[in-house]
Amino acid sequence: MGSCTKCGNPNVIIKRKASGQALCKDCFIESIEKKVKQTIKKEKFLEKGDKVLVALSGGKDSVVTLEILNSYVKRHIIELCAVTIDEGIAGYREEGVEIAKAHAERLGIPHKVVSFKESFGIDLDEIMKREGHRGSCTYCGVFRRWIINRAAREFGATKIATGHNLDDETQAILMNYLEGNMENLATIGPKTESNSEMFTVKIKPLREIPEKEIGLYALAKGLDIHLAGCPYAQESFRMEISNILKDLSKDHPTIMYSTLRGFDKIRPALRQELAHDYEYDRCERCGEPSSNRLCRACTFLEELGK
Amino acid sequence: MSFTLKIKDKVEEREINGELTIKDLLDDLDLSSETMVAKKNGEIVIEEESIEDGDAIEFIQIIYGG
Numbered sequence: 001m002g003s004c005t006k007c008g009n010p011n012v013i014i015k016r017k018a019s020g021q022a023l024c025k026d027c028f029i030e031s032i033e034k035k036v037k038q039t040i041k042k043e044k045f046l047e048k049g050d051k052v053l054v055a056l057s058g059g060k061d062s063v064v065t066l067e068i069l070n071s072y073v074k075r076h077i078i079e080l081c082a083v084t085i086d087e088g089i090a091g092y093r094e095e096g097v098e099i100a101k102a103h104a105e106r107l108g109i110p111h112k113v114v115s116f117k118e119s120f121g122i123d124l125d126e127i128m129k130r131e132g133h134r135g136s137c138t139y140c141g142v143f144r145r146w147i148i149n150r151a152a153r154e155f156g157a158t159k160i161a162t163g164h165n166l167d168d169e170t171q172a173i174l175m176n177y178l179e180g181n182m183e184n185l186a187t188i189g190p191k192t193e194s195n196s197e198m199f200t201v202k203i204k205p206l207r208e209i210p211e212k213e214i215g216l217y218a219l220a221k222g223l224d225i226h227l228a229g230c231p232y233a234q235e236s237f238r239m240e241i242s243n244i245l246k247d248l249s250k251d252h253p254t255i256m257y258s259t260l261r262g263f264d265k266i267r268p269a270l271r272q273e274l275a276h277d278y279e280y281d282r283c284e285r286c287g288e289p290s291s292n293r294l295c296r297a298c299t300f301l302e303e304l305g306k
Numbered sequence: 307m308s309f310t311l312k313i314k315d316k317v318e319e320r321e322i323n324g325e326l327t328i329k330d331l332l333d334d335l336d337l338s339s340e341t342m343v344a345k346k347n348g349e350i351v352i353e354e355e356s357i358e359d360g361d362a363i364e365f366i367q368i369i370y371g372g
Contacts, residue, residue, distance in 0.1 A: 013350040025350065060368060212340060215368025219343055220350060229370030239371050246340050 014216060017253035025220050032217045036068050036205050043190040045159070045203040048077050053157035053200070055148050056082040056104065056111070058096030058226040060218045061163025063103055065205055067223060069161060070107050080107070083151040085144050086115040088123020089231060096226035103224070110155065114147050120297070121306045128232065130304065136232035139300060146288060146297040152200040164204040167211040170256040171241050173263045178241075186274040189267055196280045198289035210256065309361040322357060329353040331363065341369040 002022045003010045009024035016023070023031060040046055052069060056062045072078045084100040086093055097113055104111030117123045120143060127139055152160050169188065176185040192202040206214060218225045233239075248255045282288065283295035285302075294302065307322040311331070328344045328351060344351050345364040357363060 011349065012352055015352055015354075022352075211369055212343075216343055216350070219366065219368070227367065227370075233371050242371070246338075249340075 013220060014213070018257060029217060029220055032209060032213060033068055033071070035208060039190070039208050040205055043203070045161075045191065045205060046072060046078055047158075050077075050158045051079045051081065051156060052159045052161050052203075053148070053152045053155055054080060054082045054109075054161045055144075055163070056084050056100045057163075058084065058099035058103070059163070060215045060223075060225045060227075061165055061206060061211070063099070063223055063225050064214050064218055065161050065163045066103060066107070066109070067221065068205065070109070073107075073109075081110040081155045081157060082112075083148060083155075084111065084113045085147050086113055086117075086123075087140055087143070088116050088125050090125055092228060092231055095228065099224050099226045112151065114151060116143055116147075119143070119147055120301055122301075122304060124232070127304065134300070136230075136234075137236070140232075142296045142300060146286075146295070149200065149288065157200055160200050160202045162202060162204055163206055163214075165206045165209055165211045165214055166256050166260060167242065167245065169204070169207050170245060170259045171238055173259055174241050174245070175237060179237075182270070183274050186267070186270040188263070190264075196289055198280055198282075208257075208260065307359040309357050309359065309363055312362070312364040314367075322359065326357045327353065328355045328357065328363070331357065332365070335365075337365065341367055343368050 002012060002015070004012055004024035004027050005021045006027040007024060009027070011024050012022045013025050014023050014028050015021070021031075046052070054062060054066045054069065056066055066080070066082060069078070069080055073080050082100070082104050084097055086097055101111065101113070103109075115123065124136060124140060127133055128136055133139070148160060151157075172188050173185065176182070176188065190204055190207055192199065194201075209217075215225075245256060280289040280291055283290040283298050284293050285298040286295060288295050288297070290296075290298075292299075308319050309322060311318050311320050328346070329339065332339050332342060332344075332353070339353055343366045344353070344355070345366065346355055346357070347362050348364075
């Protein structure tokens with residue numbers, strides 16, 4: 001069955017089809033941490049003195065992001081803080097919130113839990129009972145971004161770290177390309193680049209790590225993670241693309257890496273051609289940055305009568 | 307010859323007839339190795355790992371749709 005390619009340990013926990021490597025637990029953990037640190041260095045994600053806000057759901061991606069970034073705290077390079085969003089999904093969100101709280105406490109990281117209810121006067125379960133709603137993911141994405149941006153300013157954070165992984169990135173690239181959303185495609189990247197000081201820079205330390213390896217890393221390290229599917233998850237275009245990529249990866253195990261690598265090469269040209277910096281003003285209702293009279297969150301809230 | 311299989315909170319005893327690997331078991335149950343991690347007697351194992359009499363196997367779903 002083979003032994004660890006690096007140290008010869010016979011207890012292998014992964015065989016990477018993409019590289020042919022077989023790794024034991026310790027060498028696998030080391031390889032993930034090394035790769036994330038290489039991405040952080042290559043993309044110049046962190047500067048000494050940064051205060052990084054982690055969007056911490058309690059799921060594998062955000063917990064692993066927090067765990068690896070914490071090694072920079074130990075070396076006195078950055079400070080960390082974390083925000084967990086309670087969307088108000090009964091029977092699902094509670095466990096994630098408790099796991100997130102426990103990790104923040106374990107690592108001594110300042111942490112706050114912010115709910116949709118306290119921020120907007122309505123939670124996701126209530127929204128989903130309304131007639132003619134726009135679909136759960138639409139509200140969730142917009143409202144979460146609103147809370148995260150605000151939390152970053154309240155914490156005085158200089159960066160926001162999210163748990164986007166290789167699967168998320170390649171799905172987004174393919175989805176936007178196939179749908180012809182070239183302007184959205186041009187905005188995908190390792191970090192957000194806006195000329196507005198109203199936005200905190202967002203970074204994606206895990207963007208070169210496959211989703212499955214993030215889960216495996218969490219289990220190998222014995223990290224408690226929230227393992228559950230969102231009850232509002234539905235058949236979506238993203239899910240179809242995700243299935244296509246997973247199927248393709250069986251016989252072409254490097255396909256997600258090459259998709260991302262190729263995209264990163266054409267990204268500067270795409271940005272030059274297609275990306276434009278919007279003129280931001282403030283939302284009339286909430287004061288958050290917006291290129292329109294109302295930001296997206298407030299547009300939705302007005303529709304909901306909130 | 308039998309082993310126990312745990313998925314989430316459900317534990318069941320299953321018979322072994324001949325050679326059986328983690329991959330065979332995942333295929334039998336129509337589960338994807340792309341979304342599951344397998345543990346044998348508490349340790350993470352790869353798909354080629356064989357299952358023997360008395361083993362405790364656990365499948366942990368680490369990727370959910372949505």
